[in-house]
Amino acid sequence: MEANQAHTPPAAGDQLVSVSGLTRQFPVGRSLFRRATSFIHAVDDVSFQLNAGDSLGLVGESGCGKTTVGKLLVKLLEPTSGRITYRLPGLDVAEGPENVPLEASAINGRRLRAFRRQVQMIFQDPYESMNPRRTIYDTIAEPLAVQGMGTVLDRVDMVSEILMLVGLTPPATFLFRHPHELSGGQRQRVAIARALVVEPSFVVADEPTSMLDVSSRTGIMNLMQQLAHGLGIAYLYVTHDLAVARYMCHRIAVMYLGKIVELGETEELLRNPLHPYTRALLSAVPVPNPEYRRGPPSIVGDLTAPIDPPEGCRFYDRCPLATNHCRDNPHPAFEEKAPDHWVACYEV
Amino acid sequence: MTASAASPVLKVVDLSLRYLTRGGEVKAVQDVNFELAQGEALGLVGESGCGKTSVANCLMRLLPDNAQLVAGQVFLDGQDILPLSEDQIREYRWQRIAMVFQAAMNALDPVYKVGQQVVEAIEAHGVEPTLSLARERVAGLFRMVGLDPALMDRYPHEFSGGMRQRAVIAMALSCDPRVIIADEPTTALDVIVQDRILRELKGIQQRLHMAIIYISHDIAVVAEVTDRIGVMYAGRLVEYGPTAAVFRAPLHPYTAALMGSFPSIAGEKRVLANLSGEPPNLIDPPSGCPFHPRCVHATDVCRQEIPPRVERDDQWADCWHPLEEVPSLQPAKAGGT
């Protein structure tokens, strides 16, 4: 891997990605002749930073907007409003000194190619995220091929090397197989290999283990961590399971209906959850210990789709602590309630 | 729960099942034995492909065409159901033993209203004499599983994953079965919904004093809701015992590996044990102990000979080198390794 290191990785601690006021809405019921009148607020005014080599967990129920945040970060979607800025190696900023961060909206054309080398994504579903007609070699070499990195034979070597790195050995037995000839865990390893083969600085991992069996899940979690640590890659890890996030991330952001409601250092957040939704999530995680007694569930009802949400706290209708104040005022501001521990709630 | 003294509602003896395929015979279930008393909850865990669903299908006598029962008996209330004819078995299915299927999505017919489907299940078994009584019963079942009875007249696609799973549970409960099999009831759901479904199932089971079998690949999911646990590997039951005892000190290395690989929010953060490799191909399983290619304790004898049964109190396992009772294996509470 070191042989084709094209750039010096950013030093740990440098700010890599910065998100502020990020919003993305999806129109509901729009057609060619009808303009949409209501919108799903999939991501609503989300802000956070991620440093080089750091890892952030994005945790929340199904449908709360985690994948949408991930897709916005890798430019698979364009934001409705808000800013994302990157400080990525190899992406020159024409109009300023080296340390001016690059606006996501300014990334296009040739810059977008360089960006795709630096920012990668691992998808949730290992069964659908690979073209069934292409071999494992084709799949992993795709980013190299479209970016024109190396000759065909170099690529065979690079792909073999990364296959060994992700534990698919001997590589020769995997190179020319098709995805359906691999198990779910093996496919997810291939997906990781595809994301890491270009040596990115930042990876979005969208629930890479949620569709896997327990045993392959642990393997994938350990692998991701080792590789990211070894290669100095920062990642955003999307999951609905706090226990998984605990093992994968330095910091955790808890998301509810498009909003980040709590953000903090992992152990601090788990030991001292401040937001009622975080507490509810925590009490729902199964614990592999029959003697462990969890509290009663603190929230009721189902997550609704955030279509034109009303004024007031987004969590109001399910919150055990809700007061009239929460309903009548706008969604609470995101404030630092403890050192490096941010919460959006009136009652904390 | 000390229900084991009572006579069992369900007793499985030496059950073996094969699937005939082009590639050969898949030995999906081999020599499985266990029993279940009234009001007791059993967890069946293991990686996918190790035969959990196949066992459940035997208990329901819902077998695909290429399945072949090799041996064994399944006693339900003392009656062996395996030799029964299809007509006879229909009286047992749903009324004595019911199943919550792995894919709730597919268990509901998309073109009929959800309530209607449950009503039909009730009418088909003649549990209620009239339609209005049947509908009333369904409304009660909906309330029991935490669904608004007003939702009876909706179509499955209008339900979320969690609501669909509840509807399927309501259907399984519709004929007052004595035994319920829940096959991966929460695998496709997120933690919050999973937690609520499990709590609901457990509450219903205790209220109605039913016997229940939870099937899952996730050992943590069954930890809190079961009295006994059976660990399956390569079609065999490799460890069996009271849940608390198995969790405190597993005998079989596979059980320990399953437990060690689970991330926990309680206690200190441990290094996750990596269970390398994959379950074997059941057409041609490994010789001796089927777990030997992945077992860190494997020796020559494991590779050559079928392991013996070792017992400790109520708990047993099939292993040549069973694990000692070491405190470091206690998960969560004691902190672990």
Added chain:
Amino acid sequence: MITPPNFPPPGSASDPPVVEVGHSRVRLLIARTRLALHSFRAGWSIFMESAIGVLSLVIIGIFAIMAVAHPILMLTIWDVDTYDPVTGYAFDQVDQPAAPSWRHPLGTDPLGRDVLSQLLWSTRSEFVLGITAALVTVAIATTVGAVSAYYGGLVDVFFMRLADLIIALPGISLLIVLSALFKLNLFYLALVIGILGGFGGTAIILKSQALSIKVKPYIEAATVAGGGHFHIIFVHIIPNLLPLSLLYMMFTVTSAIFAEAVLSFLGLLDLRMSWGIMIHTANTGGYLMGGTRYWWLVVPAGASITLLCSAFYLGGRALDEVVNPRLRRRHD
């Protein structure tokens, strides 16, 4: 309801070969060839399992032999003056059309030409026509389908309205008008049929398939890998469309042969000889009125049209099973 495709279970007999890759371009090529052969063999065995697949192959094979046989016969045992399908004349027969005889196994037509020779000669042009039309259709339909699914918006609206328009036009009557105006020869006929099919119904079917491919996560994965529009359309969407395209190729062959027969029968095509013209000749001479007495003027050509059309159609159905895993009978 989504049924997962049933792939062969892992570890079954159809495991692919383990391909070793050394440091040479040739070996990489060999590896790929072996892989292609392997998947071809897998598909072939499914195709051969279906009775209609085998039947269609046998029929198409017989016609291919017939097409090849004509030039050979002309060079060896048939003399040009007697047996040429257009200009020959059977001097050995007194009355024309002559009934089948040893020298003329299928008799002669009203102009004294050998029917068997006509039949064999035409087979080749039917193949050329069918396959050209099919290739044109599929090339156009696949590209149009992939492009309008991928870009959507106005591009999509344009192509789909165009397709609707073509479907709304009654195909055969349009061809009749065109051939009356332009005197189409075989090649132009193939082109017209191909273009009508390609921008018409086939494009719509391939587009809806392309739409379901476009929303697959692997398309997003390719975008994140840095693939541009061109890369995604030609590397990801079209290869996944090809199986379905192949299927529609088979069906296009059928409709091209059929259209040719109708137009020739009406005497609208500028062809030297074809199955349709054989029937046309019989018809204009009034021999179709005479019941079954002059059967050899109609039956060989008519049967050939029916058989070859059905063979390609059935072949398409059998191919459907290979291409479409959901139709596959369960093998596990």
